[in-house]
Amino acid sequence: MRIDLHTHSTASDGTDSPTDLMRGAAAAGLDVIALTDHDTVAGHAEAVAALPAGLTLVPGCELSCRYRGIGLHLLAYLFDPGEPALARERELLRDDRIPRARAIVGRLAELGAPVEWERVVELAGPGGTIGRPHIATAMVEAGVVPDVASAFTPEWIADGGRAHVDKHELDAVTAVRLVRAAGGVTVFAHPMAVKRGRVLPESAVAELAGAGLDGIEADHMDHDAAARRRVRELAADLGLLVTGSSDYHGSRKTCVLGEHTTDPAVYAEIAARASGAAPITG
Known part of the structure; x- marks a missing residue:
């Protein structure tokens, strides 16, 4: 089994x-x-x-x-x-996820990372619960990082990272x-x-x-x-x-x-x- x-x-x-x-x-x-x-x-x-x-x-x-x-x-x-x-x-x-994700995307923009909020929403899909993995995927697509794992570092969106936002x-x-x-x-x-x-x-x-x-x-x-x-x-x-x-x-x-x-x-x-x-x- x-x-x-x-x-x-x-x-x-x-x-x-x-x-x-x-x-x-x-x-x-x-x-x-x-x-x-x-x-x-x-x-x-x-x-x-x-x-x-x-x-x-x-x-x-x-x-x-x-x-x-x-x-x-x-x-x-x-x-x-x-x-x-x-x-x-x-x-x-769940309700906290959208404002948090928006804030992370805003911090990425301040850091020069061209991640579009609309793309993050598309990646989450209709009714999907938006999370950092969707942002990480958008970062890969935008050429900010080579892979999803590289987004979850202190340089970017890991806990305590430059673009981290508490939830x-x-x-x-x-x-x-x-x-x-x-x-x-x-x-x-x-x-x-x-x-x-x-x-x-x-x-x-x-x-x-x-x-x-x-x-x-x-x-x-x-x-x-x-x-x-x-x-x-x-x-x-x-x-x-x-x-x-x-x-x-x-x-x-x-x-x-x-x-x-x-x-x-x-x-x-x-x-x-x-x-x-x-x-x-x-």
């Missing part, structure tokens, strides 16, 4: 539509796929409608969070999407509690991805576990072997589930669907703990 619990579609910053993502998951030999777009569940209905026979969809999202000044991403699975408190926070997170982020401990109250399950995404910026100290992971965090992502393209070992050790110490995922974004990243997967027993435990929604099989 092959299970990938971290993917993105055009509903946020992926390049595959939810329909194409479901078809791609089946073609890649996956049995279970989670759709975890950033701060939105907008792609879920299309994904359900496009589910190939035998493929199981785990509805979820990836929440933008902060813990004492450090940004992090929290994967939320199988929560009730209509639960008011969590729905309100997702709306706040609204949900307090991580609050997020864990909100997801749990909505019947969902939480997993800390790529916790030791040092190339993304500052990482949480292990004491903070322990605090999140105390608040109800269910798991932690170990097998991820941004974790080397030593990081994966340490995540597993930390999970064992704190009683957390361990997941593995591709963090697939289509052509925007080099990873492929199913590049890293989650143990079936862990997936079964995630599904058993959830009460807000259930996996859907085509």
Whole structure:
């Protein structure tokens, strides 16, 4: 059984539509796929409608969070999407993305980088959740940087970079509690991805576990072997589930669907703990 619990579609910053993502998951030999777009569940209905026979969809999202000044991403699975408190926070997170992106494009212009706001909107697509990956792609097209990764540096739009603009982020401990109250399950995404910026100290992971965090992502393209070992050790110490995922974004990243997967027993435990929604099989 092959299970990938971290993917993105055009509903946020992926390049595959939810329909194409479901078809791609089946073609890649996956049995279970989670759709975890950033701060939105907008792609879920299309994904359900496009589910190939035998493929199981785990509805979820990836929440933008902060813990004492450090940004992090929290994967939320199988929560009730209509639960008011969590729905309100997702709306706040999404609403902040457009003014933030506009401000980043403005700073790029001040730095002499010819990125057009209209092109960023086109790249996000109708109804898409605009994010820095869309700006990075526009920077590549404009010849500012050679590739998307080069945009996410201190020179440009990385956290703390010359064109960086802060965004609204949900307090991580609050997020864990909100997801749990909505019947969902939480997993800390790529916790030791040092190339993304500052990482949480292990004491903070322990605090999140105390608040109800269910798991932690170990097998991820941004974790080397030593990081994966340490995540597993930390999970064992704190009683957390361990997941593995591709963090697939289509052509925007080099990873492929199913590049890293989650143990079936862990997936079964995630599904058993959830009460807000259930996996859907085509």
